[in-house]
Amino acid sequence: MSRFTDQTVLVTGGSGGQGASHVRAFHAEGANVVIAGIDVERGLALAQELGERARFVRLDVTDQAAWQAAVADAQDAFGGLNVLVNNAGVQNPPAPIEDTEKARWDNILEVNLTGTFLGIQSATPALRRAGGGSIVNIASTMGLGGTAFYAPYVASKWAVRGLTQTAALELGRDRIRVNTIHPGVIATPFITEPAAGAAAPIADFYSPDPFAIPRLGEPADVTRLLLFLASADASFITGSEYVIDGGLLLGPALQPA
Template sequence: MPRFDNQTVLVTGGTGGQGASHVRALHAEGANVVIGDIDAERGAALADELGPRARFTHLDVTDEGSWAGAVLAAQNAFGALDVLVNNAGVQNPPAPIEHTDHATWSRILDVNLTGTFLGIKTAAPALRRTAGRANGGAIVNIASTMGLGGTAHYAPYVASKWAVRGLTRTAALELGRDRIRVNTIHPGVIATPFIHEPAAGATAAIADFYSPEPFAIPRLGEPTDVTRLLLFLASSEASFITGSEYVIDGGLLLGPALQAESA
């Protein structure tokens, strides 16, 4: 039996590189998928591609009313909500802290942190109603390896992802007795437009600053690398895991893998 048969999953940022990968894989595993995004054209096209077990709903993660509408859309379409994937995120144009304007700071935290907070807050009652099923409920927050250390010129993004870690742990404590598990994934450098295209207002992409050559696994990650971990954490296979953090970065945080000279 597919891992998510008869379950409904809401994925935010569901049209992006990682988001669309998550949506397609969850659907292939039997889930009813609700694609939450601000890009109506791409969202509707993806839902049409997947068929009757998929719906697009316009979702601005910074707006509590928009969240209420997305959860209601999931319930109206499929009768319940079982899993929330807080995947939506934005990157700031690189700049030192002293040259980062307040509007940029606020925008990044609004999407990456407040958006995750509002998702947990709004989805929790719906997840609680369905958590009595065998699998319980699940929330998976997508953070970043930048939430595990400092990165020069990316203060708003780094701060937002650090904060998601604390939010995840708090939510795990509050919701665990309701059989709702809350975990975090920290992707490293994943080959998506988010990495390969400059953020709004920037001239360089994140990929311009990272070569995978020093990684223990010397390649950029693929969206499917993250998706496979997500499928595990959202499923009943992870029924005893909550408040945990999973790094998927090819060894980026380990430091450089030096090659010994051949004899």
């Protein structure tokens, strides 16, 4: 079943670990895919791999003009835009608040929060012209509770929650649904490799052994949920948050002695 035949989907951070998984799955379900990101080499390679119905656009999500150009490119190439996935994000190296440089704070908020804001703002007219559609913002379980040493990232993902719910209220009457996915520890370079300036990856701090489902998540786990939320199967869902973390936030799954 091809849920996205004749639809156009734009995915930011589209050549990364989760992003590439999302792009491939949308394409397999019949969508025209716009792979948006700053890694030109990987983005072009993915577009070439997929072939027909796929194209790469260079997009710095903090650049409003670049956003407008990316949306225009999607419309020019494929005739419209139906789904936006705000997937691009960056993390900070772990540091206490008192040692976090303002420049680091500004960069994380600019990419993770302002980038999402600009995506919603830029895509809305195109989605409205298409008769409605779906926006899915990829947040994090760190946006649902405090996490020591990751203040910029945590703050950015908490704010994405409020932005998502506000956009859902504003756009619902235009048949544009806006939802959030909060992945836990997913086995991608974002988690398994150190952030710039960090000595160790986030995965080093999160052993899956105590999780109710004792493994790291895979990009495909997130992708399957994303496809549902972006599709007509979720036509009555907006402003909602979906956690996909193997039970991380539930606390340890204690075993009898």
